[in-house]
Amino acid sequence: MKALQAVEKKPAIVDVAVPLRGAGQVRIRVAATGVNRADLLQVAGLYPPPPGVSDVLGLECAGEIIEADEGGRWQVGDLVCALLAGGGMAEEVCVDARHVLPLPPGLTLLEAAAVPEVYATAWLNVFMLGEAKKGDRVLIHAGASGVGSAAIQLCKALDIDCWVSVGSQERLDYCVGLGAKGGVIRGDGIEGLQELGPFDVILDPVGASYAVQNLKMLAVDGRWVNIGLMGGRRVELDLAQLLGKRIRLIGSTLRTRDDDFKAGLMASLHDNVWPLFAAGKLDPQAGEVFGLADAEQAFARLASNQVNGKLVLEL
Known part of the structure; x- marks a missing residue:
């Protein structure tokens, strides 16, 4: 064949x-x-x-x-x-x-x-592992991707507010059209997301380059679900922030x-x-x-x- x-x-x-x-x-x-x-x-x-x-x-x-x-x-x-x-x-x-x-x-x-792949990934990581629920604030990095577009729609359908980081204004408009409340363009820096947080759940396929900001933007008892390393695998973190806010850092893969x-x-x-x-x-x-x-x-x-x-x- x-x-x-x-x-x-x-x-x-x-x-x-x-x-x-x-x-x-x-x-x-x-x-x-x-x-x-x-x-x-x-x-x-x-x-x-x-x-x-x-x-x-x-x-x-x-x-x-x-x-x-x-x-x-x-x-x-x-x-x-x-x-x-x-x-x-x-x-x-x-x-x-x-x-x-x-x-x-x-x-x-x-x-x-x-x-199957993107909805299984979004459902597993945002809702089963990340435990997103009504009243939470969710941040989806790479929001215009297949997984991101699925996660945005699931959040909207379940009446959960979400925001995104994306690569362009066109892609931000696309995500808002799907149901995101707003977001930032990564070329401008993701620091602007702090004004939209704190977030209870972050879905992160980027990894190292966003890690420091993720820690700052997470709410107390926040869940940070890492599903990819597009932005690198090594980073230095202030673990006092992790402890102080009782953050759960969850590494997740599906294929294996x-x-x-x-x-x-x-x-x-x-x-x-x-x-x-x-x-x-x-x-x-x-x-x-x-x-x-x-x-x-x-x-x-x-x-x-x-x-x-x-x-x-x-x-």
Whole structure:
């Protein structure tokens, strides 16, 4: 089958063996797959797949089930989307049946392909780990990204105020349009966020370059959830601020979580987030669609840091 792999630090279409379906798994004929920053890192050789996981790119997909265990939840012909540890950028993928959900109500396959990874990430980190609730103030760094756009919409749908840091005025306007209360442009410095805080929850994919300011902007008993290191990995911090404000610093990754954890996360997503899609309160923001043959162009587009929301590859 055709699949997308990293070849000489570029995404390339290659022929690979059709994956074998294990016990408790379903086989999906992939219609579309989302492009995520983790895919960029894998192509660059900086984020290898976990042991035992396919080196085919792709952390999410949408498509049709073409093989499943008899008597299970899923039947051949069901249209679904899935969270993956890898393998989504291929004609077929096999995945734990518990990591599969029906298409969110009202969405097409193309739109649904942009949902699993970013909504699972936003739900896990802002609401399960960050414990955001009504009355809290949430700060979302890189607010116009796929995860950021999902987190903003979830905050709005659950009546939680949020602010963002972004790269341009156009992207700030985009975030406000999704429901953010406001924010700052990182080129002007993020110090201006202090006037909008203090924040109870900070979702941070940046890391070192924002760490000192994060400590200053967090409220007493604040939760700082770090999910990435785009701004570096090493920083000197005044831990007295961490202690004095009883801040919880939480490091979080999703791809390397075990199957049982992901199953619980997807169940929580279905129970809490899918009804918000049904109510028309969430939109996957899948604004740009590329063919598989244009994958290199899609990856370059994401690497430009000018994308609002998600990019999708259509197979």
